[in-house]
Amino acid sequence: DAGITQSPRHKVTETGTPVTLRCHQTENHRYMYWYRQDPGHGLRLIHYSYGVKDTDKGEVSDGYSVSRSKTEDFLLTLESATSSQTSVYFCAIRPGQITDTQYFGPGTRLTVL
Amino acid sequence: EDKVVQSPLSLVVHEGDTVTLNCSYEVTNFRSLLWYKQEKKAPTFLFMLTSSGIEKKSGRLSSILDKKELSSILNITATQTGDSAIYLCAVVGGSNYKLTFGKGTLLTVNP
Numbered sequence: 001d002a003g004i005t006q007s008p009r010h011k012v013t014e015t016g017t018p019v020t021l022r023c024h025q026t027e028n029h030r031y032m033y034w035y036r037q038d039p040g041h042g043l044r045l046i047h048y049s050y051g052v053k054d055t056d057k058g059e060v061s062d063g064y065s066v067s068r069s070k071t072e073d074f075l076l077t078l079e080s081a082t083s084s085q086t087s088v089y090f091c092a093i094r095p096g097q098i099t100d101t102q103y104f105g106p107g108t109r110l111t112v113l
Numbered sequence: 114e115d116k117v118v119q120s121p122l123s124l125v126v127h128e129g130d131t132v133t134l135n136c137s138y139e140v141t142n143f144r145s146l147l148w149y150k151q152e153k154k155a156p157t158f159l160f161m162l163t164s165s166g167i168e169k170k171s172g173r174l175s176s177i178l179d180k181k182e183l184s185s186i187l188n189i190t191a192t193q194t195g196d197s198a199i200y201l202c203a204v205v206g207g208s209n210y211k212l213t214f215g216k217g218t219l220l221t222v223n224p
Contacts, residue, residue, distance in 0.1 A: 031210065033211075033212075041216065042201065042214045042215060042216040042217055043156070043201065043214040044214070045211055045213075048211065056209075058211065090155060090156075094210060099161070100144055100161060100210055100212075101147060101158055101161050102158075102212055103158060104156050104157075105155060106154060106155050107155050
């Protein structure tokens, strides 16, 4: 599992509430990514980070923000959750510049009612 | 915009059959193509193919990259029920190391 944990693993929330998902890694990898996975769309990149305080947007970043104040933690925040953000969220790490391979965390299933 | 198309979207076979999954791509400054297997959980890495490594094999699974045709195939021989999963193809292009995924192929292997 590449030393990646995600919390919470499941969450049900209501429209309009803020939600923060946490990705934690134990191996000091520089590169971290947040994806969402939806039926019919596959995995889509939300945001990524290439170091502490260094982040950038992916293809579906609207409505999401991220923060990385420590190497081991990458937080994804939904400022005001909407039903369209109901999804499974995966965090991933890339272990260094010599490989393109990313390894995924166990995922968080988020339901917005 | 980078694009990855997988076919077929779903496939049902019997144990022992051989299957071929397809992945075609359009990407700026191709770097690599990756295959993942996803059961009822997170994707797990299978292979990475690059210009310097266009063929990979592990047990009953093998994959080939065709840079001229901008495509790749994933072969599974002597399929087992444990091979039932979604198989994801992704490409890396440009300098930002971002993965662009296809929608996946759902493989069902019946006993």
